[in-house]
Amino acid sequence: MKTDLTPSHLAFVPFVSVHNMMRLVNTMGAEGFITELAAYIEEDFKRWPEFDKTPRVASHSHEGVIELMPTADAELYGFKYVNGHPKNMKEGFQTVTAFGVLSSVSNGYPVLLTEMTILTALRTAATSALVGRYLAPEGSKVMAMIGNGAQCEFQALAFRALCGINTLRLYDIDPAATAKAKRNLEGQGFDITTCTSGQEAVEGAQIVTTCTADKQYATILSDNMIGRGQHINAIGGDCPGKTELHKDILLRSDIFVEYPEQTRIEGEIQQLADDHPVTELWKVMRGEAQGRRDAAQITLFDSVGFAIEDFSALRFVRDKVDGTDFAEPLDMLADPDDPRDLFGMVQRAKG
Amino acid sequence: MKTDLTPSHLAFVPFVSVHNMMRLVNTMGAEGFITELAAYIEEDFKRWPEFDKTPRVASHSHEGVIELMPTADAELYGFKYVNGHPKNMKEGFQTVTAFGVLSSVSNGYPVLLTEMTILTALRTAATSALVGRYLAPEGSKVMAMIGNGAQCEFQALAFRALCGINTLRLYDIDPAATAKAKRNLEGQGFDITTCTSGQEAVEGAQIVTTCTADKQYATILSDNMIGRGQHINAIGGDCPGKTELHKDILLRSDIFVEYPEQTRIEGEIQQLADDHPVTELWKVMRGEAQGRRDAAQITLFDSVGFAIEDFSALRFVRDKVDGTDFAEPLDMLADPDDPRDLFGMVQRAKG
Numbered sequence: 263m264k265t266d267l268t269p270s271h272l273a274f275v276p277f278v279s280v281h282n283m284m285r286l287v288n289t290m291g292a293e294g295f296i297t298e299l300a301a302y303i304e305e306d307f308k309r310w311p312e313f314d315k316t317p318r319v320a321s322h323s324h325e326g327v328i329e330l331m332p333t334a335d336a337e338l339y340g341f342k343y344v345n346g347h348p349k350n351m352k353e354g355f356q357t358v359t360a361f362g363v364l365s366s367v368s369n370g371y372p373v374l375l376t377e378m379t380i381l382t383a384l385r386t387a388a389t390s391a392l393v394g395r396y397l398a399p400e401g402s403k404v405m406a407m408i409g410n411g412a413q414c415e416f417q418a419l420a421f422r423a424l425c426g427i428n429t430l431r432l433y434d435i436d437p438a439a440t441a442k443a444k445r446n447l448e449g450q451g452f453d454i455t456t457c458t459s460g461q462e463a464v465e466g467a468q469i470v471t472t473c474t475a476d477k478q479y480a481t482i483l484s485d486n487m488i489g490r491g492q493h494i495n496a497i498g499g500d501c502p503g504k505t506e507l508h509k510d511i512l513l514r515s516d517i518f519v520e521y522p523e524q525t526r527i528e529g530e531i532q533q534l535a536d537d538h539p540v541t542e543l544w545k546v547m548r549g550e551a552q553g554r555r556d557a558a559q560i561t562l563f564d565s566v567g568f569a570i571e572d573f574s575a576l577r578f579v580r581d582k583v584d585g586t587d588f589a590e591p592l593d594m595l596a597d598p599d600d601p602r603d604l605f606g607m608v609q610r611a612k613g
Numbered sequence: 614m615k616t617d618l619t620p621s622h623l624a625f626v627p628f629v630s631v632h633n634m635m636r637l638v639n640t641m642g643a644e645g646f647i648t649e650l651a652a653y654i655e656e657d658f659k660r661w662p663e664f665d666k667t668p669r670v671a672s673h674s675h676e677g678v679i680e681l682m683p684t685a686d687a688e689l690y691g692f693k694y695v696n697g698h699p700k701n702m703k704e705g706f707q708t709v710t711a712f713g714v715l716s717s718v719s720n721g722y723p724v725l726l727t728e729m730t731i732l733t734a735l736r737t738a739a740t741s742a743l744v745g746r747y748l749a750p751e752g753s754k755v756m757a758m759i760g761n762g763a764q765c766e767f768q769a770l771a772f773r774a775l776c777g778i779n780t781l782r783l784y785d786i787d788p789a790a791t792a793k794a795k796r797n798l799e800g801q802g803f804d805i806t807t808c809t810s811g812q813e814a815v816e817g818a819q820i821v822t823t824c825t826a827d828k829q830y831a832t833i834l835s836d837n838m839i840g841r842g843q844h845i846n847a848i849g850g851d852c853p854g855k856t857e858l859h860k861d862i863l864l865r866s867d868i869f870v871e872y873p874e875q876t877r878i879e880g881e882i883q884q885l886a887d888d889h890p891v892t893e894l895w896k897v898m899r900g901e902a903q904g905r906r907d908a909a910q911i912t913l914f915d916s917v918g919f920a921i922e923d924f925s926a927l928r929f930v931r932d933k934v935d936g937t938d939f940a941e942p943l944d945m946l947a948d949p950d951d952p953r954d955l956f957g958m959v960q961r962a963k964g
Contacts, residue, residue, distance in 0.1 A: 273631060277943075280946065292956075316672075319670050334672050351953065359946050367672075370710065377946070412954070595631065596707065596710065601705065602763050605767060605797050606796075609797065609800075
């Protein structure tokens, strides 16, 4: 029997820290990262029926929610842990933090553990802009951004990389948030107008992105603000009791969703009847349903974020970090020489 | 604005590696560890109604299962990731590997990430022996152990520490497993008899522990093997389609379970009618239901493992490693100085 005390390579799970995720993003460039990630997301949307889809498992408290979002295909299993605590920001914490794991379906061993706070911001932006490619008016250049928090800059870069947006109209209820976004995005070469109201922000925009963070029913967009041909990218309404759009806008829009079972509970369409028609985006990407029909149509992506997007992100990161120093080995799995001799392994560790 | 690039202490999650879990077990001694852990489990069973109880979220494949087991009280949220792949052993992998996370309910931030392969073995054993204290015949000294795999030694130590067992009668369909268990347990001072059949193993035993690993209906214990007054600690039948006991034994036993909703699907009692009477162990521990009634009664702990036991184990480990070098800080949470400036944090990391 081997009595080598060095853990086998099976004991180690590749781990991507926040530091290494930032290095990876900066090495690739945020737009390069988002563009490649969007290709993984599109690939997975196009094989949507292959996935084992489970609604997220949410644990709600007065202060927020902690969720587990699992999904799997025949080869890989992934899940994301994510919290949402709107009151965190005031206390100096992130509203949303996340990490995720990718595992082998055939033996159950994790093959990646990674930070996902930054990665979630990137995958949310990548998904929005990927959807924008199917739904935004042709030749879109101007995007209104209402809500200039943590997601704002990632959305802007994603829409430039995938849809050609170069002009931004920023508005946030807190001018400090707008100033922060302007500072960051000017450095990225965008043409930026800061606005003093949502109404002003949407003027002349082909795309309207809403990403505010209040955990309540709100009316970030009222009916009069949206005109013919606009594409609405609604990010912020993503849990029961939280919406951003006036119901009348929904009734004038063609609505596109990730996973109707989840969006009807969490998205803007929680305001509508359970059988209100929506189009599933995977069908649009497979060419089985129509995306934008004409230049006058109002399109709405009612984004809530689905586990398959996280799965794509985990798959992308694993492919990127495999065999590089962006991942460090984490001693997370007990792997005795004889699988039945877990106790002996513990005993021998006494040395 | 601070532009310090050192991550804040909020960015770090205490991580207990396999190496450090083994150090902790060896520092405390396995029996000392189990005894203290059992006290945490008992404490949590006694406040059972306070927990947010969700059935485990399982992803099944041909080769096995990957599960997430979450639970929470008002202050802490915990979940365990665990796989079960019976074919792994032949391929040199563990049948079961696990890790877990404990988080603050109030802000959603993880406060502990730990290996749980070893910890699960310890918590399963601690739970069995804790239950044994309520159900086993008084003055029990002899335990039969059918199935001498990875769980065997932990069960033996737990039953010595909590119930006074000092004599073991070992049987496994594979003599190599029995030889392994005997070798490990002789070093621990047990009086050991190796047996050539399950029938021989149960002779004279006050407690009968079954922990075999086949993912199928099996009859490890047939009706004639169990006599008056014995306590059966049935560990192995823990998923749909997997049982160890002949149905006739169940019909002669008083059956005790962790969480009926889960045990009726996963435990031995999946062989019985949905309304077959069972007693919940938390009620026994609170004195609201009777444990062992008399010396002639056959008692059965139909163990499947419930999320609250993992929660207790996570809580125990956190208390033990807090402020020690058994935990190492893991850079897992993005924590920008300005929570809304996630993008700026990534940008500044370019250095």
